[in-house]
Amino acid sequence: MKNDDLDRELRAHLDFEADEHRERGLNAADAEFAARRALGNVTHIKEDVRAVSPWSVVDDLAQDLRYGLRMLRKHPGFAIVAALTLALGVGATTAIFSVVDAVLLRPLPYADADRLATVWEHVDLPAYKNAQNTPAPGNFRDWREQNSTFVDLAATSTGAWSLTGAGEPARVTVERTTASLFTLLQIEPMLGRIFTPDEDTASPSRVVLLSHALWVDRFGSNASIVGQTIRLNDEPYTVVGVMPRGFHFPDRDDQVWVPLGLTRDQLANHGSHFLRVIGRLKPGVTIAQAQADLETIASRLMKQYPQSNTGVGVSIISLRDYIVGDVRQPLVIMLGVVGFLLLMVCANVGNLLLARASAREREFAVRAAVGASRTRLAAQMLAESALLAFIGGAAGLALAMWGVRALRWLAPASLPRLDDLAINPKVAAFNFIVAIAAGVLCGVMPAWQSRRDDLHDALKDETRGSATHARLRARNLLVVVETALGVVVLVGAGLLLRSFVQLTRVPVGFKSEKLLTFRVALPPARYRTAARRAGFYKQVADRLRALPGVESAAAISFVPLSMQGRTTGLSIEGDASNAAVRFGDFRSVSPGYFGVMSIPLIEGRDVAWTDTQDATLAVVVSQTMARTFWPNQDAVGKRLKLGRLGDKVPWMTVVGVVGDVRQLDLVRTPRPAMYFPALQDEATGDTLRDWVVRTSADPMTIAASVRTVVWAVDSSLPVTRVQTMDDVRSASTASQQFNLLLVGLFGVLALVLAAVGVYGVTAYGVSQRTRELGIRAALGARRGTLLRLVLGHGARLAIAGLALGTLAALALTDFMSTLLFGVGARDPITFAGVCALLLFVSLAASFVPAWRATRVDPASALRA
Amino acid sequence: MAADAERTRTELLQGTLDMLILRTLLFGPAHGHEIARHIQNTTDDVLKLEHGSLYPALHRLERKGWLASKWDTHRERNRECKYYRLTPAGRKQLTAAQSKWKRLQQAIARVMNAPARA
Numbered sequence: 001m002k003n004d005d006l007d008r009e010l011r012a013h014l015d016f017e018a019d020e021h022r023e024r025g026l027n028a029a030d031a032e033f034a035a036r037r038a039l040g041n042v043t044h045i046k047e048d049v050r051a052v053s054p055w056s057v058v059d060d061l062a063q064d065l066r067y068g069l070r071m072l073r074k075h076p077g078f079a080i081v082a083a084l085t086l087a088l089g090v091g092a093t094t095a096i097f098s099v100v101d102a103v104l105l106r107p108l109p110y111a112d113a114d115r116l117a118t119v120w121e122h123v124d125l126p127a128y129k130n131a132q133n134t135p136a137p138g139n140f141r142d143w144r145e146q147n148s149t150f151v152d153l154a155a156t157s158t159g160a161w162s163l164t165g166a167g168e169p170a171r172v173t174v175e176r177t178t179a180s181l182f183t184l185l186q187i188e189p190m191l192g193r194i195f196t197p198d199e200d201t202a203s204p205s206r207v208v209l210l211s212h213a214l215w216v217d218r219f220g221s222n223a224s225i226v227g228q229t230i231r232l233n234d235e236p237y238t239v240v241g242v243m244p245r246g247f248h249f250p251d252r253d254d255q256v257w258v259p260l261g262l263t264r265d266q267l268a269n270h271g272s273h274f275l276r277v278i279g280r281l282k283p284g285v286t287i288a289q290a291q292a293d294l295e296t297i298a299s300r301l302m303k304q305y306p307q308s309n310t311g312v313g314v315s316i317i318s319l320r321d322y323i324v325g326d327v328r329q330p331l332v333i334m335l336g337v338v339g340f341l342l343l344m345v346c347a348n349v350g351n352l353l354l355a356r357a358s359a360r361e362r363e364f365a366v367r368a369a370v371g372a373s374r375t376r377l378a379a380q381m382l383a384e385s386a387l388l389a390f391i392g393g394a395a396g397l398a399l400a401m402w403g404v405r406a407l408r409w410l411a412p413a414s415l416p417r418l419d420d421l422a423i424n425p426k427v428a429a430f431n432f433i434v435a436i437a438a439g440v441l442c443g444v445m446p447a448w449q450s451r452r453d454d455l456h457d458a459l460k461d462e463t464r465g466s467a468t469h470a471r472l473r474a475r476n477l478l479v480v481v482e483t484a485l486g487v488v489v490l491v492g493a494g495l496l497l498r499s500f501v502q503l504t505r506v507p508v509g510f511k512s513e514k515l516l517t518f519r520v521a522l523p524p525a526r527y528r529t530a531a532r533r534a535g536f537y538k539q540v541a542d543r544l545r546a547l548p549g550v551e552s553a554a555a556i557s558f559v560p561l562s563m564q565g566r567t568t569g570l571s572i573e574g575d576a577s578n579a580a581v582r583f584g585d586f587r588s589v590s591p592g593y594f595g596v597m598s599i600p601l602i603e604g605r606d607v608a609w610t611d612t613q614d615a616t617l618a619v620v621v622s623q624t625m626a627r628t629f630w631p632n633q634d635a636v637g638k639r640l641k642l643g644r645l646g647d648k649v650p651w652m653t654v655v656g657v658v659g660d661v662r663q664l665d666l667v668r669t670p671r672p673a674m675y676f677p678a679l680q681d682e683a684t685g686d687t688l689r690d691w692v693v694r695t696s697a698d699p700m701t702i703a704a705s706v707r708t709v710v711w712a713v714d715s716s717l718p719v720t721r722v723q724t725m726d727d728v729r730s731a732s733t734a735s736q737q738f739n740l741l742l743v744g745l746f747g748v749l750a751l752v753l754a755a756v757g758v759y760g761v762t763a764y765g766v767s768q769r770t771r772e773l774g775i776r777a778a779l780g781a782r783r784g785t786l787l788r789l790v791l792g793h794g795a796r797l798a799i800a801g802l803a804l805g806t807l808a809a810l811a812l813t814d815f816m817s818t819l820l821f822g823v824g825a826r827d828p829i830t831f832a833g834v835c836a837l838l839l840f841v842s843l844a845a846s847f848v849p850a851w852r853a854t855r856v857d858p859a860s861a862l863r864a
Numbered sequence: 865m866a867a868d869a870e871r872t873r874t875e876l877l878q879g880t881l882d883m884l885i886l887r888t889l890l891f892g893p894a895h896g897h898e899i900a901r902h903i904q905n906t907t908d909d910v911l912k913l914e915h916g917s918l919y920p921a922l923h924r925l926e927r928k929g930w931l932a933s934k935w936d937t938h939r940e941r942n943r944e945c946k947y948y949r950l951t952p953a954g955r956k957q958l959t960a961a962q963s964k965w966k967r968l969q970q971a972i973a974r975v976m977n978a979p980a981r982a
Contacts, residue, residue, distance in 0.1 A: 006919070009896060009946045013915065016897035019941070040916030048920040 006049055010042060060376065064383035071384060072391075078356060079388070082349050086392025086438060088749065089345030091399030094423070094431040096338045096742075098404050099411075100331050101430075102421040103324055109246065111186040112280075116319035117287060119143065119153065119277040119294065125311040128583035128671065132315065133567075135277050137262050138270035139301065139312070143277070146297045149290040153279040154181035155260060156250055162523050162718055163256075165231040167218060171521070171718045172255040174232065179259065184280040185249065192226040192241025199259040208237040209257040212245040232256070233523035234716075250276055252416065270301065271308040271569045271643045278319065291316045307644035308569065323416050330739055333816050337492050340485045341746050342438060344753045347482040349442040351760050353385060354475050357446045358764070378447040382440065385447075389439020390432075397423065397431045410741065412734035449474055472768060475761045476797055483801020484808060486754040486838055491809040493747030494830040495820055496740045502822030503733055509661035509670070510560065510597040515725035516699035517559050520710050520717050521689040530613055534679050536713060537590055537688060538609070543709045544693055547702055551694040554593035555678070559690035559725070560661050561732040566686065570674070572629050573639040573651065584625055585663050585673040588686040593675070594620075594658050596694045604636040604656030611677035618677055620656040625672030640674075642684070650683060652676070665732045667821060692725070699724045739819060751841055754801075759845040762794045766849040770856055778858035790853045794846025795839070802835045881921050883965060886930065886950060886958040893949035895938070896922060922948060930954030 017035035018028075026034060039045070072079035107113060121133040135143075137155070144153040156177040163172045179195035188194075190212065199205040208230065210219070219225045229236045237258065248254040266272075281290055294314040301309045317325065357364075364377055401423050408421050423431075449471055520540075527533045537555060544553035558565040566586040591608050594601055602623060611618045619640065626635035639651040660670035676684045695702060707719045723731075730737075766773070773786060813825040823830070888894065888902050899922075900915050925931045931948045938945045950958070 005946075008944065010919065012895065012943055012945050013897045013900075013919075015941075015943060016895075016901075017915070038915050040914055042916075045916045045919050048917075049923045051920075 006046060010039065010045065014039060060379065061383060064380045065387055067380065068384035068387040072387065075356070078352060079391075082352050082388050083391045083395060085345050085349055085352075085753075086389060086435065086442075087395035087399055089342040090393055090396030090431060090435045090438060091403060092746065092749075093335075093338050093342050093434050094396060094400035094427060095403030095407060096331075096334050097430050097434075098400065098421060098423060098427045099407060099415075099418070100335055101424075101427055103331060103415065103417045104328060106417070108320060108323070110319075113319060115151075115281040115283070115285075116185070117279055117281060117290065118317050118319055118322040119279055120315045120317065121273060122313035122315040123311055123583070124313065125583065128567075130583075132317070133312075134273045135275045136270045136273045136308070137266045137275060138268055138305075139298075139309070140275055140277055141262075141267045142301060143294055143297055143314070147290075147293050149282055149285045149293040150279040151282055152180045152184045153277055154178045154184055155262075155275040155277050156181060157260060157275055158251055158254075160521055160720075161233045161256075162521070162716070163218070163230065163232055164234065164716055169716050169718045170218070171519075171720050172214065172232070173251065173253045175249075175251065175254045175257045176260040177257050178262075181249070181257075181278070184278070187243070187247060187249075189241035190244040191223055192239070194241060195257075195259050200261065205259040205261055206235065206237045207240045207259065208232065210239060210242045211248060211255045212243060214255045215242045232258070234525040235523075246419070250278065252419075270305045271647075273567070273569070287316050287318055307571075307646065327415055327735075329815075329818055330735070333492075333819065334739070334742055336812075336815075337489055337743055337746050340489050341750055341753075342434070343441075344482050344485045344489070344750055344757075346438050346441045347478045347485070348753050348757050348760075349385075349388070349438075350445045351475055351478050351482075351757055353381070353442055353446040354449065354471055354478070355760065355764055357381065357449065358471050381447040382443045385439045385443025386436065387439075388442070389435045392439070393432045393435025396435060397428060400427075400431060410738060412738045414735045415738070445474055445478065472761075472765060475764065479757045479761045479797045480801040480804065482757045483754050483798055483838060483842065484805035486750045487802055487805025487834060488809045488812060489743075489750040490747045490834040490838065491805075491813060491830060492816060493740075493743045493750075494834050495813060495816065495823060495825065495827060496736075496743050498823040498827060498830055499819065499821040500733070500736055500740050503666050503736060506662065506666045506822075508561065508666065508729065509659050510599050510725075512725040512729045514695050514697070514699055515597070516693040516695060516702060516706070516722070517725055517728060518691050518703075518706055518722040519689050519720045520691065522687055522717070524687075526716075527687075530679060530682060533681070533687065534609070534612075537678055539713045540691070540710060541590060541592075543712065544691070544706065547705050547709065549695050549697050549702055551696055552592060552596045553691060553693040554596045555590045555688040555691045556593055556675075557588045557686045557688055557690065559692060559728060560597075560663050561665060561725075561728050562690070563664055563732060565663055567671075568642055569644075571641045571643065571645045573641075575645065582629065583672070584621075585671055586684070586686065587663075587673065587675050588678050588681055588684060588688055589620075589675045590678045590688055593692070596692050597661075599661060600659040602657045602659060603634070604654070606656060607675065607677035609679065612679045613682050615680075617650050617652040617680055617683055618655040619652045620658055620675040621654050622660050622670060622673035623657055624660050624670050625674065626654075626657045628672055652683070666729075690721075736819075736821075751837070754838060755841045755845040758794055758798060758842045759848065761797065762790060762846040763849040763852075765793055766790055766853045769853075773853050773856045774858045774860075777856055783854040786854045786856075787850050790850035791843060791846055794842055794850070798839050798842035801842075802838060805838075806831060806835065881917065882925060883958070883961045885918075885921060885925060886954055886961065889931070889948060889950045889954070890958065893934075893947040895945035895947050897945075899948070925954070928953075928957075930957050 014032070014035045017038055018031040021031035021034045022028065036042075108116070110116060119135065120131070121135050121139060123130045123133045135155070140153065140155045144150075147153070154177060156175050159174045159176065160171045161174045163170050177195075178200050179197050180200075182189075182194040189209065192209075194209065195205075195207065199207060210225070215221060215225065225239050226241060227239065229238050231237070243257070279290075281287075291314065294316065298309070298312065298314045302312065367377060404421060404423060408418055411418055411421075522533060522536065527536065541553050541555070544550055567583055568586045570582050570584055572582065589607060591606055593599075594606055603626075604620070607618060607620060621629075621635055629635070629640075630638055635654050635657050638654045640654070641647065641649055641651055643649050658675070661673065662668065662670060663673060676686065678688050681687050691706070693699065693702065693706065703722050706722065710717055710719050773789075776786060776789075809831065810826060817825040884903050885899060888899050894902065896918060897915075900918050922931065922933075926933055926948070930951055930953055932951050933946050933948050935944055936947050937943070
């Protein structure tokens with residue numbers, strides 16, 4: 001509008017001036033020309049007038065953006081490729097950031113959460129080291145009573161109980177807890193009340209708190225449930241309250257809370273380690289101070305109870321670190337990898353912009369000649385890339401929303417706090433900041449380049465300007481950087497892939513194929529006697545074996561690789577130094593378990609149905625246990641005790657030695673392990689719950705039948721976790737699979753980006769050298785020579801990038817060593833493989849332009 | 865650089881040109897070409913006014929509130945023109961500029977006309 005105004009004003013001026021010239025006798029054309037000469041450069045005048053306006057900067061920007069939009073519309077191919085590439089980089093970055101935000105950045109949903117900390121035993125013994133050992137009740141009591149740094153401590157213990165009388169029988173996750181848990185978390189119940197300190201000691205206190213989700217699902221959000229009785233493990237519990245929505249503590253799947261009810265005997269026990277302890281620090285107390293405080297108590301306990309507490313220290317971990325500590329590093333690495341990918345995207349789009357800049361050299365030269373300053377031209381180019389960035393950012397946000405949905409679906413259970421993973425305003429703001437930063441980064445190189453352009457050269461001949469060479473150099477540089485970034489991303493992906501392959505090759509110690517597993521836990525109230533339990537085990541085992549397609553069946557307390565299981569302290573007969581505290585994994589098994597699992601029996605015998613409470617207490621030990629505790633001796637016939645030598649607990653005799661099994665997960669090497677006969681569970685307190693069934697065909701074909709079998713024996717028992725052992729094994733590597741999937745995906749993208757980058761720059765190089773190639777062809781250069789010439793260009797760039805990238809990767813891969821398994825952070829095979837792959841891809845990408853170079857027609861190239 | 869040299873020259877002329885424009889409009893509203901023609905006619909041999917530099921100056925003075933503008937039809941030639949007229953503020957500015965100019969002129973004249981140094 002303002003411009004129109006000025007145009008009309010200047011037009012009028014020219015008309016008056018021309019009138020005067022005509023009156024002096026000039027013809028119309030000459031008069032117009034004279035008038036124009038008198039007025040001077042109209043563009044300059046307009047610029048000067050516009051500079052007067054306070055809005056000139058905004059005007060300029062608006063004009064640049066309008067012009068930029070027009071340019072993008074005129075070149076949709078360029079615009080779509082550039083915007084999509086940016087969207088991919090920005091979207092991936094935002095999606096990963098949203099996870100980082102949800103998991104690492106958002107505060108924990110508890111009041112003064114910084115003062116909450118978990119407390120563990122730090123066990124450091126020759127045969128057993130664990131910095132996060134579950135504390136024994138005796139230690140918990142002494143810490144709680146003697147410390148001076150905590151407001152209070154609370155202890156919990158998780159279990160899965162059956163809930164009956166409210167719809168179908170179901171297993172619910174039960175958290176047994178001291179009353180102090182709720183007061184120190186400062187959580188109020190939504191309905192009713194929390195536990196009273198009396199209920200901690202008045203054993204058994206049959207009261208229960210419901211989670212909001214269970215209250216909604218099972219009790220129809222009925223507020224009058226408070227005061228009523230529900231049945232847990234076949235015993236009546238009075239509902240005293242319902243917790244607020246979203247409260248699940250300490251586990252994400254906690255459904256009900258009941259009093260922990262530690263007995264006087266338990267509170268004096270320092271050798272049975274099964275609690276989880278959390279505390280609230282006094283205001284102003286640091287973790288280190290609390291650590292020092294509890295360590296003093298722990299060393300006192302070591303002297304007081306040498307048989308149970310030797311080597312048992314304390315470690316305090318903030319609640320935040322406990323929840324997210326394991327995933328922090330993988331997430332930060334993931335953010336780093338996606339950051340590298342984003343830089344590659346920037347290099348690629350920058351390359352596209354440089355190519356566009358070459359094509360527009362003449363346009364810019366003309367604009368400069370009619371008075372646009374170089375700064376204005378550079379600003380114009382930056383405005384165009386900012387526009388591109390905005391479009392890319394918007395598309396990236398859409399992509400990220402989709403990506404977040406995919407991530408939530410793919411994320412392993414070990415990734416905590418994903419419940420409210422979403423694109424919130426903070427993440428959206430991050431998205432656009434990244435997009436704009438990326439846009440500016442892409443635009444900087446071409447804009448800077450354009451300032452150096454010799455515009456006269458450009459006006460004269462666009463193919464031979466020195467600017468073109470500078471630009472080609474810039475593009476070469478970008479491709480080298482891009483290839484280097486590609487090496488870093490791909491080495492990361494390659495190392496994870498190699499780790500994963502190593503992990504799947506780990507000998508687990510049993511045959512997981514054609515093996516079905518499911519869980520049935522017996523409620524203690526109804527299966528109080530060993531005879532009832534024996535009856536149930538034998539009947540289910542017999543009926544399972546009778547199913548068609550079933551070869552054998554047995555049960556164990558916790559199936560391997562399920563990330564669950566117990567560990568206990570033990571003593572062996574004849575230990576000279578009474579102080580040596582030993583630990584071992586602890587399982588109960590039914591007869592035939594080792595056979596079903598194909599775990600080799602190395603010495604002695606399997607457990608048997610005849611190993612009852614009245615018979616000699618028997619135990620089968622693992623090979624590692626036999627070698628560690630009885631080196632160079634025959635373990636069979638030796639005796640051990642759960643607890644201290646002086647404890648009044650019975651001796652158990654080793655009757656057999658079996659092969660080692662990866663118990664908790666694939667990563668941890670086998671520790672000493674003990675298997676107790678199922679029917680001697682009064683001595684161990686460990687009942688069977690996980691069944692394993694060896695089948696002759698696909699194990700899932702009998703999945704439906706196993707429920708029928710169990711319910712034929714006892715129709716009130718929930719049957720859960722029906723899955724193949726292969727699935728269990730696969731689930732145990734879920735977080736590794738997730739990491740590999742993400743980084744692998746980024747690796748593929750990196751490879752594509754690198755290929756596109758090399759292709760772009762070699763193709764451009766060929767188009768710039770058409771004349772030179774023509775002359776060479778005319779002078780008799782053979783096709784092979786021309787091919788080599790162009791391929792050589794691509795190869796040189798790739799090799800420079802590979803060298804740079806290898807150095808960078810060597811410096812960076814140490815950061816991911818905790819994610820690696822069975823492969824070094826500088827694994828030469830991975831590095832060599834990645835370099836070979838990238839070199840091959842680069843050469844393949846330059847082959848098309850190279851082939852085109854050999855087709856250059858000398859005559860037309862020279863005429864051009 | 866050429867652009868820089870030009871800028872210095874406008875800088876020097878700026879105050880003067882503004883005053884000349886204000887003075888020209890004291891006799892009544894005029895459009896750009898009329899202003900240029902008037903300045904050129906009255907000073908002809910002495911000052912060669914670049915028509916191009918007139919418009920930035922007009923817009924600047926209008927922004928400062930010393931001029932007001934209005935589109936109107938030129939009676940003789942039936943042509944739409946943008947007429948500028950002096951505002952009261954512009955009149956005040958002209959008086960101030962004029963007296964400042966006179967003082968400067970007198971001061972310079974005194975030096976130029978002074979007898980030889982004592």
